[in-house]
Amino acid sequence: MYFQRYYLECLSHASYMVADEETKIAAVIDPQRDIEIYLQDAEEHGFTIKHVILTHFHADFVAGHIELRDRVGAQIYIGKKGDAEFQHVKLGDDDRVELGSVYLTTLETPGHTPEGITMLVWDPQYSTDEPYAALTGDTLFIGDVGRPDLLASIGVTADELGNMLYDSLHEKLLKLPDATRIYPAHGAGSLCGKALSSEPYSTLGEQRKYNYALQPMTREQFLKIVTAAQPDAPDYFVHDAIMNRKNRVSLDEAMKHSMIPLDLGKVSNLQAGGAQVVDTREAVEFAGAHLKGSINIGIDGKYATWAGTMLDKTAPIVVIADEERLEESIMRLGRIGFDQVAGYLKHGMDALARRADLVAHTSRITAPAVPELDGNVVVLDIRSPKEHEEGHIEGSINIPLNHLEERVKEIPDADHLVVHCAGGYRSSIGASLLQKLGRKNVLDMVGGFKAWEASNLPVATTA
Structure with a gap:
């Protein structure tokens, strides 16, 4: 079996590839929107990505299921209780995704969202009786559980989801063997919980001992503790959760419409019309000189999360960036579904060399x-x-x-x-x-x- 974890620091997001090394068939679980990393690994190992699985409709990023479908023809799978515009296969309890002797089975584990699922990874060379790992999505984290209060779960209350989460943990996940490796979709820094660990994985036995939400308690105590002191969720979470259900444009298509050089006059006109200007340079460079009215969200930080928090998802965006970070700045906005980038300031800050009236300092x-x-x-x-x-x-x-x-x-x-x-x-x-x-x-x-x-x-x- 081939098992690979990929971690995107900017979004505290983990995704996975599981493949059968004999049949060379692979599945990708909870992919990021820019999919080159999976394609490169598949090519290197001779794998064919035939399956792409969403453990739920993510709220904090736009997943890469559409991109994998369009690039390699992968079949998309979602939880049985979910629905989407794109063609998909629904997975319920005990449903299988065959890779060869290696295969995946499904547990329906709603709570963070109604359609949440956990994928169990089975490798007969490890055991025929126990799963090698559980890909728990946002149901169970290392040190935490998925919050049930996000507005992304439209039409379902936090109490309803909290009760689902309690049942998913106690009736499904906690019945797995203690040796089962737990691989969640997020780590420390994610807003999908409040106490996530930076550890890449754990075992169910370890979580049973040390995860605060898995300690013995009544249902009422559980509901109270998992909703208490949760961080504010950015407004873009609802936008992304809906976008992940849609048959949207791919990141490649969105980038084609965003990588457009704009002269200073055009940028000024867009800005006057309500466009947002985001400058992704380092703070010290921004402080030294920047376009009046621009916002500094540095590329070397929690860029996507803060861009999603501070920018209006309905208004055009103009990017100012160091030339070598320009495409990355726009692509990482695409990771959170901010496809409304109108372009970038041609020549960057050099365009302002003779326009001191448009330059500000911090x-x-x-x-x-x-x-x-x-x-x-x-x-x-x-x-x-x-x-x-x-x-x-x-x-x-x-x-x-x-x-x-x-x-x-x-x-x-x-x-x-x-x-x-x-x-x-x-x-x-x-x-x-x-x-x-x-x-x-x-x-x-x-x-x-x-x-x-x-x-x-x-x-x-x-x-």
């Missing part, structure tokens, strides 16, 4: 310099409430980045508006948004709260 400040500022100083902490409670700068205002635009009027005018996050990535987004919204005297604190602590400056906590 002032940056080190943590030790903040207490030395004169006049009225407002410190804006754009981390999550939990991060703020665990330690913050005395007197700072906490408005999470994902709520900054809607709550900007809560921020008082100041001689110095110092913006910080944990390490500096989010604060550059926040500072650029504040400047776009017309706020003056904005300062981006370099290195964030970690730099403040490292400088041995005073830290307050919420009792």
Whole structure:
């Protein structure tokens, strides 16, 4: 048997290829939208990808099932309780996907979504009685379980899904042998849960011992604990969950319409008409000079998640990027279904060389310099409430980045508006948004709260 895990750090997303090394038939489970990695592996090993399986309709990214269907003719499979515009095969309990002597069987495991399934991987060279692994999708994570409260599950309440999740865990997954390897669709950093581990896999026995959601408790206790303290889900989650059901255009087609060079005049006209300009360069480069009204979401970070959080999925997007990162910047927007990229600024920032009237700058400040500022100083902490409670700068205002635009009027005018996050990535987004919204005297604190602590400056906590 060939078994391969692929991990996409930007989206904390894991996908898998399982193949029979004799028949050379392969299946890909929960693929990312840019599918070259699977095609390259298949070619290298002589595999034919005949099957592509969605454990559920993902909300945090657009899956690559359409792309694999179009490129290699793979058959698409979804859970029995799901429905979709594209041709598909429904999988219910005990249904099989044959690869050869290696095969997959299905467990219906709703809870994160109604149509959720788990795929059991069987390899007779390992055992004829026990599965080699369980590909649990977003039902069971390492250290956590899939949250049942996402609005992506349209028409089903969190309580209904929570009850389904409890049953899926106790009536299906927890009955598997303790030696079963658990391979989920997400790791630490995903918003599909609250306590996901960075470990690539575990065993059911280990999870039975250490996963908080699998400890002995009543159904009512379970429902309470799995819905408590979940992170805010970005608005684009609903968009992506719906998009994953549609017979949409492929990423290749979307890219053809997005990789269009635009001169500065065209970009200015689009911007005046409501287009969003996202600059994916590093924060220090953006601070030095950027197009007025642009938002800085750095390519080297949780780019897709924050782009999906901060950008309007209905408005055109113009990209400004370093030339060597341009295609990547647009493709990674495509990973989350933001196909409305109108193009990119031709020649990047060089296009602004003679247009100083269109150039803005962001002032940056080190943590030790903040207490030395004169006049009225407002410190804006754009981390999550939990991060703020665990330690913050005395007197700072906490408005999470994902709520900054809607709550900007809560921020008082100041001689110095110092913006910080944990390490500096989010604060550059926040500072650029504040400047776009017309706020003056904005300062981006370099290195964030970690730099403040490292400088041995005073830290307050919420009792």
